[in-house]
Amino acid sequence: MTFNRSNLCWLALGLITASYLLFWAFLLGATATYSTPDSWLKVLMSPEIRHATWLSLVTCSLAAGFALLLAVPVGYLMSRREFRGKSWLDAALDIPIILPPLVVGLCLLIFFQTKIGKVIEMAIPFTYQLSGVVLAQFVVAAAFAIRTMRGTFQHLSARPEDVALTLGCTRFQALWHVALPAARRGMVAAFCIAWARSLGEFGPILVFAGATRMKTEVLPTTVWLELSVGNLEAAVAVSLFMVALAVLVLVAVRATGEKV
Amino acid sequence: MIQLDHITWKTGDRVILADVTIAIPSNTYAVLMGSTGCGKTTLLEILCGLRSPTSGRVLLDNVDVTDLEPRERGIGYVPQDLALFPGLRVREQIGFAPKLRGVPPEELNLRVNRLAEQFGIVPLLDRLPDMLSGGEKQRVALARALAAQPKLLLLDEPLSALDESMRAEAVTLLQRVQSEHSLTVLHVTHSSSEAAALGHLHLRMAGGRLEVGW
Numbered sequence: 001m002t003f004n005r006s007n008l009c010w011l012a013l014g015l016i017t018a019s020y021l022l023f024w025a026f027l028l029g030a031t032a033t034y035s036t037p038d039s040w041l042k043v044l045m046s047p048e049i050r051h052a053t054w055l056s057l058v059t060c061s062l063a064a065g066f067a068l069l070l071a072v073p074v075g076y077l078m079s080r081r082e083f084r085g086k087s088w089l090d091a092a093l094d095i096p097i098i099l100p101p102l103v104v105g106l107c108l109l110i111f112f113q114t115k116i117g118k119v120i121e122m123a124i125p126f127t128y129q130l131s132g133v134v135l136a137q138f139v140v141a142a143a144f145a146i147r148t149m150r151g152t153f154q155h156l157s158a159r160p161e162d163v164a165l166t167l168g169c170t171r172f173q174a175l176w177h178v179a180l181p182a183a184r185r186g187m188v189a190a191f192c193i194a195w196a197r198s199l200g201e202f203g204p205i206l207v208f209a210g211a212t213r214m215k216t217e218v219l220p221t222t223v224w225l226e227l228s229v230g231n232l233e234a235a236v237a238v239s240l241f242m243v244a245l246a247v248l249v250l251v252a253v254r255a256t257g258e259k260v
Numbered sequence: 261m262i263q264l265d266h267i268t269w270k271t272g273d274r275v276i277l278a279d280v281t282i283a284i285p286s287n288t289y290a291v292l293m294g295s296t297g298c299g300k301t302t303l304l305e306i307l308c309g310l311r312s313p314t315s316g317r318v319l320l321d322n323v324d325v326t327d328l329e330p331r332e333r334g335i336g337y338v339p340q341d342l343a344l345f346p347g348l349r350v351r352e353q354i355g356f357a358p359k360l361r362g363v364p365p366e367e368l369n370l371r372v373n374r375l376a377e378q379f380g381i382v383p384l385l386d387r388l389p390d391m392l393s394g395g396e397k398q399r400v401a402l403a404r405a406l407a408a409q410p411k412l413l414l415l416d417e418p419l420s421a422l423d424e425s426m427r428a429e430a431v432t433l434l435q436r437v438q439s440e441h442s443l444t445v446l447h448v449t450h451s452s453s454e455a456a457a458l459g460h461l462h463l464r465m466a467g468g469r470l471e472v473g474w
Contacts, residue, residue, distance in 0.1 A: 157341070157343065160343040160344070162330075163337060163339065163343045163345075164356070165330040166309075166330045166333075166335055167336075167356055167360065167404070167408050168331045168357050168360045168408060170329075170331065177345075177356075178345050181345075181348070182346040182347060184347075
C-alpha cells in the first residue's frame with residue numbers, strides 16, 4: 001500500500017481516536033490496579049454497600065420503566081405529528097439533559113415545598129424518601145428515553161400504520177398493534193439507556209433524597225460517602241462495579257441494533 | 261361509485277390538487293397516470309382518509325365520507341412500498357383486519373386460507389415479510405387489503421418493484437381479483453402497457469388537474 005495524502009489523513013484521524021481510547025484505558029486501568037480483587041469483594045459484600053447495590057438496581061429499574069412509559073407516547077407524538085410550536089416543545093423536552101444536575105434536584109426540592117407539591121406529598125412522600133430517589137432518577141432518564149424513542153419511530157416508516165388505519169384500526173390501535181411491535185428494539189434500547197443514566201445519577205438524588213445510609217443511599221452516593229471519609233479503596237471498588245454495569249448496558253443496547 | 265367533488269389540496273402556497281372533480285362508476289378498473297410528484301398519491305390518501313382535502317368533498321356511493329376516519333370508509337389501500345407489518349407472519353397480516361373486527365377464530369382461519377389459496381401464497385403463511393420476494397410481498401399486501409372486504413381498492417404503483425415476467429402475471433391476478441370481488445379499483449401507474457391491459461377508465465393528472473383519457 002502506498003502512502004498518499006489521503007492515507008496520511010486517515011492515519012492521523014486513527015491516531016487521534018486511538019489516543020482518546022488509550023487515555024480512557026489508562027484511566028480505568030489505573031483505577032482497577034489501585035487495589036486487589038480480594039479487597040473489592042470484601043468492600044462489595046459489606047451490608048451497607050450490598051443494600052446500596054440492591055437499592056440502585058431496584059430504583060434504576062423503576063425509573064427506567066416509568067421513563068419508557070412516558071417516552072413511548074411522547075416519542076410517537078414528536079415523530080409522527082406536525083404542529084405549531086413543535087420545535088419549542090422539542091427543545092423543552094431536552095431541558096433535563098442540559099440542566100446542571102444539582103439544579104434538577106433543587107427544582108424538585110422547591111416544587112415539593114409549593115402547595116401542589118405538599119398535596120402530592122400527602123399521598124406519596126418524596127422528599128428525602130426512597131420514592132424521591134426514583135423521581136430524581138426518572139426526571140433526567142426520561143429525557144434520554146424520549147430522545148431514543150423519538151429516533152426509533154422516526155426511523156420506522158409510518159406507512160404500515162397508515163395501512164392499519166384503512167384496515168380498521170384507530171390511531172391508538174395502529175400504535176399498539178403495528179408501531180410498538182416494530183419499535184421493540186428501540187424500546188429495549190430506551191429502557192437500557194434510561195437505566196444506565198439512572199445508575200449514574202447523583203446530584204439530584206443528593207439534593208432531593210439525601211444520602212442516608214441504608215435508606216436513600218445508592219451506588220453513586222456510596223462513592224461520594226466513602227470519598228468523604230477518605231476510604232478510597234471502597235470508592236474504587238464501587239466505581240469499578242458501576243463501570244461493569246455500564247459496560248453490560250452498553251452491550252445490551254448495541255445488541256438491539258440501536259445507536260446511543 | 262367514487263365521486264371527488266371539487267377537491268383541492270394545498271401545501272403552503274403550492275397547489276397540488278386544483279379543483280379535482282371526477283366520478284368513477286362501481287365495478288370499474290380505473291387507471292391513473294401522471295408524472296412523478298403531480299399529486300397522484302395525495303389523491304389516493306385523500307380518498308382513503310389519510311389526508312384531509314383543503315376544500316371539496318369525497319363521496320362513496322353518494323355518501324359524503326370527507327370527515328370520516330379511514331377505518332370508517334371501507335377502502336382497501338396498497339401503497340407503493342406495500343407496507344407489510346414488520347414482525348407479523350403472512351397469516352397474521354392477512355388476518356389483521358378480520359381479527360380487529362372480532363371475526364371468530366374458525367371463520368378467520370377460513371378467510372385467511374381462502375385468500376391465501378386465491379393468491380397462491382399458502383406455503384408462505386408462516387413466513388415473516390423479510391423472507392418474501394417482491395412478488396410474494398405484493399400478493400400478501402393485496403390479500404391483506406381484501407381480507408377487510410373493501411368495496412373500493414386503491415393501488416399505488418403496486419407492480420413497480422416487479423420484473424417484466426412477474427408483472428404480466430400480476431396484471432392477470434389484478435384483473436381476476438377485480439372481477440371476482442366486484443371491486444372498484446383506482447390504480448396509479450407510470451406504465452402505459454399496464455394501464456392499457458387493466459384500465460376500463462383512463463385518468464391523467466397534470467398540473468394538479470385530473471382529465472379523463474390518455
